Amino acid sequence: MEPTQVYSVSDFQAVCNQIMETAFSGVVIEGEVASFKINQGKFVFFDLKDEQSSVGCFMMKFALRFPLEDGMKVRVRAVPKLTNWGKFSLTVQAIMPVGEGSLKKSFELLKKKLTSEGLFAPERKRPLPIPLTKIGVISSTQAAGYADFCKILNERWGGLEVQVAHTQVQGMVAADQIIRALKYFNERSEVEVIAVIRGGGSADDLAVFNDEALVRAIAASKIPVITGIGHEVDESLCDLAADVVASTPSNAAQMLTRDRKEVIANCQADVKRINNLLNTKIDELVAQNRGEIERIEQQIVVKITSMEQEVQAQIKILAQLNPENVLARGYALVTGNIDIGNVVKITTSKTEIDAKIEKISERSQK
Amino acid sequence: MTKAKENISEKIEKLKTGVDWFYSDDFKLDEASAKYKDLTTLAKEIEDDLKNLKNEIKVIEEDFSK
Numbered sequence: 001m002e003p004t005q006v007y008s009v010s011d012f013q014a015v016c017n018q019i020m021e022t023a024f025s026g027v028v029i030e031g032e033v034a035s036f037k038i039n040q041g042k043f044v045f046f047d048l049k050d051e052q053s054s055v056g057c058f059m060m061k062f063a064l065r066f067p068l069e070d071g072m073k074v075r076v077r078a079v080p081k082l083t084n085w086g087k088f089s090l091t092v093q094a095i096m097p098v099g100e101g102s103l104k105k106s107f108e109l110l111k112k113k114l115t116s117e118g119l120f121a122p123e124r125k126r127p128l129p130i131p132l133t134k135i136g137v138i139s140s141t142q143a144a145g146y147a148d149f150c151k152i153l154n155e156r157w158g159g160l161e162v163q164v165a166h167t168q169v170q171g172m173v174a175a176d177q178i179i180r181a182l183k184y185f186n187e188r189s190e191v192e193v194i195a196v197i198r199g200g201g202s203a204d205d206l207a208v209f210n211d212e213a214l215v216r217a218i219a220a221s222k223i224p225v226i227t228g229i230g231h232e233v234d235e236s237l238c239d240l241a242a243d244v245v246a247s248t249p250s251n252a253a254q255m256l257t258r259d260r261k262e263v264i265a266n267c268q269a270d271v272k273r274i275n276n277l278l279n280t281k282i283d284e285l286v287a288q289n290r291g292e293i294e295r296i297e298q299q300i301v302v303k304i305t306s307m308e309q310e311v312q313a314q315i316k317i318l319a320q321l322n323p324e325n326v327l328a329r330g331y332a333l334v335t336g337n338i339d340i341g342n343v344v345k346i347t348t349s350k351t352e353i354d355a356k357i358e359k360i361s362e363r364s365q366k
Numbered sequence: 367m368t369k370a371k372e373n374i375s376e377k378i379e380k381l382k383t384g385v386d387w388f389y390s391d392d393f394k395l396d397e398a399s400a401k402y403k404d405l406t407t408l409a410k411e412i413e414d415d416l417k418n419l420k421n422e423i424k425v426i427e428e429d430f431s432k
Contacts, residue, residue, distance in 0.1 A: 131375065141425055150423060153421060154420070154421055157419070157421070158416070158418075158419025158420050158421055159374065159419045159420075159421065160421045160422070161421075161422050161424075162421055162422065162423040162424065163424055163426055164423060164424065164425045164426060165426050165428065165430060166425055166426070166430070167430045167431075168431070173431065177430040177431055178430075180430045181428075181430050184426070184428060184430070260416040260417070260419070263378065263412070263416060264412070264413045264416055264417075267378070267381060267409040267412050267413060268409060268413070270381060270382075270385045270405075270409065271402075271405060271406050271409045273385070274385055274388045274402060274405065275402065277388050277389070278388070278398055278399075278402055281393075281395060281398070282395070285395060
């Protein structure tokens with residue numbers, strides 16, 4: 001049999017690698033970690049296995065974004081490779097723990113490591129610069145969590161300039177995309193806060209938010225970061241590294257904005273309050289003036305009473321001087337020329353008498 | 367900071383200052399009525415502004431997958 005083509009060993013190995021790269025570019029494989037080790041502080045080796053099979057894996061340590069231990073279930077994105085020594089292996093580009101147990105284990109290991117570095121220290125937290133005018137949002141624009149965030153944001157406040165970086169928020173490529181978006185906002189925008197938003201999902205879906213490089217990027221952000229990831233019960237390392245943690249995307253929108261309904265109600269309450277205050281002040285002034293008026297009225301009454309008493313006294317005096325009163329006491333009034341033979345008029349209290357003068361004599365004083 | 371936001375913040379601050387005047391020693395009854403009318407108008411303006419204010423949400427044209 002004539003061979004169609006004869007390869008050298010090296011060429012054959014190169015062709016095999018070429019074919020495998022083409023056929024399995026970025027293949028994702030899930031399995032359990034065994035024989036995990038790091039050589040010279042930078043080369044990572046482990047076997048990926050299941051019940052029947054095992055394949056050797058190699059990766060650089062800087063690409064290792066989650067702590068690994070033997071027995072952990074992981075998902076790797078890798079390129080199959082035939083080495084110069086004819087050994088088949090996977091060159092791992094990205095790796096993520098999967099399954100509740102592995103995720104929890106990885107979470108705890110990385111949390112311990114980053115806590116010891118002070119990455120989650122309370123003194124690192126910065127307050128949100130509220131009121132805000134420019135917000136950067138990192139999320140998938142197709143995600144329900146993003147829609148919730150926008151809905152609440154628009155309901156509560158207006159006039160905000162919101163720049164949205166559309167990224168994947170789950171899966172093996174999500175962490176790098178979110179890191180690039182963080183870099184973009186930090187280097188090429190004027191946003192005052194960055195909101196990392198992702199709605200609820202399974203532990204596997206949310207695993208990206210425990211990626212070491214992403215957690216470090218959030219902690220290193222010059223712009224304050226708020227996270228609104230998953231539901232109330234979910235806690236990620238990104239939450240721990242963020243300046244402010246919201247329990248959900250909707251809650252993040254609430255924390256970033258004032259409620260316009262509340263502001264309107266406060267303005268109305270202010271106006272009502274000063275209206276009441278003004279009325280009270282006017283009432284006080286009226287009450288104060290009323291006191292003055294009452295005092296003046298009392299003085300007038302006293303004056304009038306005094307004058308009335310004076311008038312009564314004068315009336316009494318006048319009454320005593322009335323000639324009728326003198327006549328009533330038995331006296332008589334004589335009018336006319338007092339000469340002998342003349343007729344004069346004598347008036348008493350009850351009569352008038354015409355009398356002729358017969359004699360005039362001097363009266364002795366007693 | 368957008369123009370609209372500046373105006374609303376300024377108006378809210380102005381309202382607050384106006385309300386504080388009523389509680390201050392500067393309060394004068396003969397000025398109070400005019401000031402009250404001004405603040406009532408201002409509060410209504412704030413309400414109208416807030417009701418009509420919209421956010422500008424823009425998706426960045428940057429491919430973060432690369």
